Amino acid sequence: xxxxxxxxxxxxxxxxxxxxxxxxxxxxxxxxxxxxxxxxxxxxxxxxxxxxxxxxxxxxxxxxxxxxxxxxxxxxxxxxxxxxxxxxxxxxxxxxxxxxxxxxxxxxxxxxxxxxxxxxxxxxxxxxxxxxx
Numbered sequence: 001x002x003x004x005x006x007x008x009x010x011x012x013x014x015x016x017x018x019x020x021x022x023x024x025x026x027x028x029x030x031x032x033x034x035x036x037x038x039x040x041x042x043x044x045x046x047x048x049x050x051x052x053x054x055x056x057x058x059x060x061x062x063x064x065x066x067x068x069x070x071x072x073x074x075x076x077x078x079x080x081x082x083x084x085x086x087x088x089x090x091x092x093x094x095x096x097x098x099x100x101x102x103x104x105x106x107x108x109x110x111x112x113x114x115x116x117x118x119x120x121x122x123x124x125x126x127x128x129x130x131x132x133x
Contacts (some may be wrong), residue, residue: 003080004073007046008033008119009088010066010133017105019094020116021053024101028074030117031085031124032100042084054094054103062089066124066133074117083119 008031011019020029034049036042043060050056064087073079096103106114108125116125127133 001078001080003070003082004076005036006033006081006083007036007042007049008083008085009046009050009063010085010124011088011090013090013105015105015107017107019054019091020104020106020114020120021096021100022102022104023075023099026075026101028115028117029102029104029106029120030074031119033083043086046084046086046088050088050091052098053096053100054091055097056088056091056094058088058091063087066127069119069123071117071119071122074119081119085119085124 021032022029032050032053033046036045043063047058047060050058066085066087068084071081073081094103108128
């Protein structure tokens with residue numbers, strides 16, 4: 001299966017909710033992040049993406065590497081993602097920019113009817129519930 005190389009971030013607010021985003025024209029919420037550009041390291045790509053998509057200013061030194069995972073792509077049918085996941089500090093208010101249509105702070109343990117990306121459901125939520133994230 002074709003694979004997209006991306007980065008994603010787990011960003012928590014003081015109540016422990018996760019910052020999730022939904023891209024324009026989609027219904028699935030996911031971690032902020034995106035595709036690497038040629039010559040970028042994963043942490044550099046995440047810093048760039050957080051700035052472009054949410055107006056966040058964060059340095060690579062503030063990121064914590066969680067791990068590298070494979071998962072089905074949320075919005076690209078027939079693709080998998082190869083993703084480096086990082087923690088990033090709480091930014092305060094954020095703004096939906098670029099292709100982001102909606103931002104939402106959500107308790108991942110109780111998402112209600114919010115449709116979550118496979119990366120969250122299959123990888124990150126189990127880590128959270130096991131106390132490893």
